Amino acid sequence: EVQLMESGGGLIQPGGSLRLSCAASGLVVSGTYMNWVRQAPGKGLEWVSLIYSGDNTYYVDSVKGRFTISRDHSKNTVFLQMNNLRAEDTAVYYCVGAVSFAYYFDYWGRGTLVTVSS
């Protein structure tokens, strides 16, 4: 059974930084398209970032230069370093694995809430 467990969310002031973690079991992050997808409170879904083989990384324009996705093969964990956070980054952040096709999101964690507010 695939499980993705996010952690690291919380309340942070504008301009601050947070590092989200996603611990995976039942899949190998180094062989999977690993994504972060976010959902602002009461709103829809927004893809944020992808990492896949060879440490290729992609970002939605609104987070480029502020967010960095990475992974630790030994810990089978994916990270999202979020810097210079803004109020509009407030959302539940889901760790998502795409196994069958890149950008079809097969496996979802339960999410971690990031609140950016003073």
Place this chain on the structure above:
Amino acid sequence: EIVLTQSPATLSLSPGERATLSCRASQSVSSSLAWYQQKPGQPPRLLIFEASRRATGIPARFSGSGSGTDFTLTISSLEPEDFAVYYCQQRNWPPTFGGGTKVEIK
């Protein structure tokens, strides 16, 4: 960026009825479209990918159709557990989601 427009925003139906949800893309996405179901407090669940292929474990009452710019998710006979929000998503870069259709109990 490809914009996906879902309609209607809300669909009020009774259990046993047929649900038809629409998703329109601002430009052709070929068959590169998926549907997800999300219940309150839960992450989304993949239902359909490549426009018409059911994901593992998804009941046959869920079906997808369409190509190009117009897509449909059909639930042939609504079960109580099907009342939820449904999102379409296209996988051309960057991947984008529609705004969602809420299927509520009438």
